[in-house]
Amino acid sequence: MKIVVLVKEVPDTYGDRKLNLQTGLADRAASDTVLDEIGERALEVALSYADANAGTEVVVLSMSPESAAATVRKGLAMGASSAVQVVDDALAGADLGLTAEVLAAAVQRIGYDLVIAGNESTDGSGGVVPAMIAELLDVPNATSLNSVEIADGEVRGERASDHGTMQVTAALPAVISITERLPDARFPNFKGIMAAKKKPFETLSLADLGVDAETTEASRSIMISLAEKPPRTAGTKIVDEGDAGERLAEYLVQNRLA
Amino acid sequence: MTDFQADSILVLLDLTPSGELTKSAAGLLGAAAGVGTPVALIVGAAGAGEQAAADAAALGATHVLVAEGAEAGAQVTVPGADALAAAAELVRPDAILVPNSIEGREVAGRYAARSRSGLAVDAVAVSRDAEGVVAHHSVYGGAYNVDSAVTWGAPVITVREGAVDARAEAQPVSTEQLAVEASGRRAAAIGRVDEAVVTSSRPELRGAAKVVSGGRGLGSEAQFALVEQLADVLGAAVGASRAAVDAGYVPQSYQVGQTGVSVSPQLYIALGISGAIQHRAGMQTAKTIVAINKDGDAPIFEIADFGIVGDLFTVVPQLIAALEARKA
Ligand SMILES: Cc1cc2nc3c(=O)[nH]c(=O)nc-3n(C[C@H](O)[C@H](O)[C@H](O)COP(=O)(O)OP(=O)(O)OC[C@H]3O[C@@H](n4cnc5c(N)ncnc54)[C@H](O)[C@@H]3O)c2cc1C
Ligand SMILES: Nc1ncnc2c1ncn2[C@@H]1O[C@H](COP(=O)(O)O)[C@@H](O)[C@H]1O
Numbered sequence: 195m196k197i198v199v200l201v202k203e204v205p206d207t208y209g210d211r212k213l214n215l216q217t218g219l220a221d222r223a224a225s226d227t228v229l230d231e232i233g234e235r236a237l238e239v240a241l242s243y244a245d246a247n248a249g250t251e252v253v254v255l256s257m258s259p260e261s262a263a264a265t266v267r268k269g270l271a272m273g274a275s276s277a278v279q280v281v282d283d284a285l286a287g288a289d290l291g292l293t294a295e296v297l298a299a300a301v302q303r304i305g306y307d308l309v310i311a312g313n314e315s316t317d318g319s320g321g322v323v324p325a326m327i328a329e330l331l332d333v334p335n336a337t338s339l340n341s342v343e344i345a346d347g348e349v350r351g352e353r354a355s356d357h358g359t360m361q362v363t364a365a366l367p368a369v370i371s372i373t374e375r376l377p378d379a380r381f382p383n384f385k386g387i388m389a390a391k392k393k394p395f396e397t398l399s400l401a402d403l404g405v406d407a408e409t410t411e412a413s414r415s416i417m418i419s420l421a422e423k424p425p426r427t428a429g430t431k432i433v434d435e436g437d438a439g440e441r442l443a444e445y446l447v448q449n450r451l452a
Numbered sequence: 453m454t455d456f457q458a459d460s461i462l463v464l465l466d467l468t469p470s471g472e473l474t475k476s477a478a479g480l481l482g483a484a485a486g487v488g489t490p491v492a493l494i495v496g497a498a499g500a501g502e503q504a505a506a507d508a509a510a511l512g513a514t515h516v517l518v519a520e521g522a523e524a525g526a527q528v529t530v531p532g533a534d535a536l537a538a539a540a541e542l543v544r545p546d547a548i549l550v551p552n553s554i555e556g557r558e559v560a561g562r563y564a565a566r567s568r569s570g571l572a573v574d575a576v577a578v579s580r581d582a583e584g585v586v587a588h589h590s591v592y593g594g595a596y597n598v599d600s601a602v603t604w605g606a607p608v609i610t611v612r613e614g615a616v617d618a619r620a621e622a623q624p625v626s627t628e629q630l631a632v633e634a635s636g637r638r639a640a641a642i643g644r645v646d647e648a649v650v651t652s653s654r655p656e657l658r659g660a661a662k663v664v665s666g667g668r669g670l671g672s673e674a675q676f677a678l679v680e681q682l683a684d685v686l687g688a689a690v691g692a693s694r695a696a697v698d699a700g701y702v703p704q705s706y707q708v709g710q711t712g713v714s715v716s717p718q719l720y721i722a723l724g725i726s727g728a729i730q731h732r733a734g735m736q737t738a739k740t741i742v743a744i745n746k747d748g749d750a751p752i753f754e755i756a757d758f759g760i761v762g763d764l765f766t767v768v769p770q771l772i773a774a775l776e777a778r779k780a
Contacts, residue, residue: 213596232711290571291564316710316730317592320573321554322561322610325529329565334640335529338554353528354704356553357468361643362528368640374694374711375704412568415607418586419599426736426755433748434762439770442742443778445758451662451719451740452686452775 195344196251197240198301200311200324201233201269203262218417219287220317229265232312234272234379236372239342240310241273241380251275253304257285257296263395270390271382277393278304282400284407289415292407294326299403301331308349309369313338324371334364340375454515454628459488461585462545462606464495464536464560465508466553469525469647471500473507475656476551476613481512483611484549485620487580491543492516493630495535497525505627512620517542517630530639531632532559537566538632545606547585549578552610560608566635570602576615585609593710593733612714614659648705653684657706660689662719663735665708666701667693669724669745669764676701678768679723685775691715691735693725709734723764727752744768 205212206226213220237254244250254269256262257280266279280300288296301309309331314321328335339351340359353362354373364370382390400407430445432438446452461484466474473494484490492513494504501518508516519535536559540548550560552574564571575587581601587609589598601607650656657663664686666679676696683690691708692701708715710733720738725731727743727750735741736755743756744764753759760767 325558325561326565329562336640358648360645364640413570413605415570429757431759438760439767443774
């Protein structure tokens with residue numbers, strides 16, 4: 195079984211995230227970067243399957259700037275067998291369509307039985323890349339899974355839907371995406387960090403994948419304007435002296451909110 | 453054969469498992485009417501379309517395409533994408549609007565990848581300029597406003613549910629069955645469906661005018677009832693922090709924040725929530741924010757219009773009593 199896990203480097207959401215007002219791109223220097231938490235959970239799904247099933251190969255795949263290599267390497271330290279990073283200057287500001295094309299081409303090249311992604315990244319929050327990749331690969335998308343069971347040539351699980359849940363099943367090969375309901379990921383230990391240094395780490399360019407970022411055959415989504423909103427400021431803050439509930443009721447009524 | 457207006461906007465509408473239009477329909481059709489002539493697409497099991505089509509017309513659809521087939525409820529995403537492809541081919545719209553629901557956005561994603569259309573997700577509004585339809589986004593938790601357009605052709609835009617207040621005028625019912633050729637794309641099969649129980653007496657979180665949310669500070673599932681009591685006195689929807697969801701006080705669908713629901717209500721009351729940046733990302737565009745927290749240094753106070761440093765278990769019951777006394 196060969197599992198490809200899609201991981202992304204994102205600005206650390208515990209800090210303030212910035213967009214560069216000139217380029218419209220994420221300002222990577224303005225905040226720390228981390229491996230997206232949902233990607234770590236996706237990797238955990240793959241690793242716990244690998245723990246129980248000898249002969250499982252887990253490849254982490256990321257499309258990201260070169261500077262993200264250390265973040266991708268964390269996936270190796272956690273236990274993935276190898277890593278592939280797609281790096282190309284032409285990918286700066288790539289839209290969803292180009293991102294999906296690149297990742298699908300890379301997955302195809304790596305070879306796979308199962309692709310595991312996060313349901314939504316914390317920076318893009320598109321929640322569409324996994325379904326787009328499934329379309330391009332012509333495989334099922336079993337997405338937004340709250341639970342995952344891999345057995346007998348298929349993957350099953352409970353899918354979070356807009357109105358509750360549903361049980362879904364897909365024959366392999368397939369693309370799945372998982373939700374935050376799946377367990378937190380393991381921490382890389384010292385042994386893992388040392389072993390990661392010797393694991394295969396391949397860097398691919400668009401030319402390697404045969405993807406043309408500039409093609410006019412695909413319509414692309416482009417940012418045409420960007421504005422920063424003034425940050426919110428604090429208003430009144432009181433310490434409860436026994437009447438705060440009444441004072442709040444007063445405030446709500448005065449502001450026609452109750 | 454219907455002639456479609458040159459400025460047609462194709463709008464995919466979501467159905468609930470029992471076949472009704474979801475709440476997002478009114479805002480989507482309202483957004484579409486603001487930039488062109490709304491044509492709705494409804495994809496459902498056989499016989500599902502008629503009532504939903506009439507409801508869509510009442511919400512402003514000038515014409516409703518109904519794609520009915522058994523596979524709609526049996527397969528994940530592919531039937532919706534196939535129907536959207538057929539409808540787009542027929543209508544040749546200036547833009548395609550889709551609800552940014554789990555199912556909606558994935559249908560949009562599959563369709564955009566297939567047709568190589570430009571895709572913009574989670575728009576909070578749409579407008580039109582000389583070159584076509586523009587999507588407006590509120591990103592990084594509302595810290596930035598971003599506008600996007602596509603390089604050519606009709607953009608596929610998913611619209612945040614509950615974000616658009618505009619409503620379209622009702623239209624006479626005009627319905628047409630849409631013939632859909634199956635793409636044959638491999639799809640996941642849907643088995644048992646468990647519809648979430650909706651507490652109909654309370655407004656839905658998405659699009660609610662008032663939201664009362666509880667965090668880890670509530671301490672237990674039983675004590676979380678205090679949040680619900682206050683919500684009911686105010687006629688508000690109930691939300692929660694991820695810590696409250698993780699602790700099992702409420703289902704995941706209550707989660708407000710970066711990986712939960714984004715809300716922009718008139719009033720947001722945070723009870724026992726520290727205000728971590730991921731929570732703020734989903735609520736800081738609220739008009740008025742009220743916070744009650746016993747830790748005076750909690751970051752939620754940095755954005756609260758009215759902050760109370762105190763124990764929620766004494767402040768909230770007093771607040772409820774005061775509000776009820778005024779009502780009586
Ligand atoms: C990738 C990622 C995505 C995330 N997405 C989300 C998201 O979508 N939504 C979200 O909410 N979080 C999200 N989080 C988690 C977030 O970082 C915080 O952990 C979470 O919001 C904390 O919830 P809380 O405020 O309820 O809990 P805590 O931070 O534990 O705060 C509880 C608060 O209650 C107060 N309190 C306790 N008892 C009382 C009392 N009796 N009276 C008054 N106050 C009291 C305490 O002072 C404290 O401030 C995400 C995290 C990551 C890494
Ligand atoms: N640039 C990328 N590199 C690797 N994986 C990605 C990338 N973008 C998106 N993904 C995967 O797709 C999931 C959903 O992303 P999104 O559609 O951007 O919300 C993420 O959790 C990742 O698993």
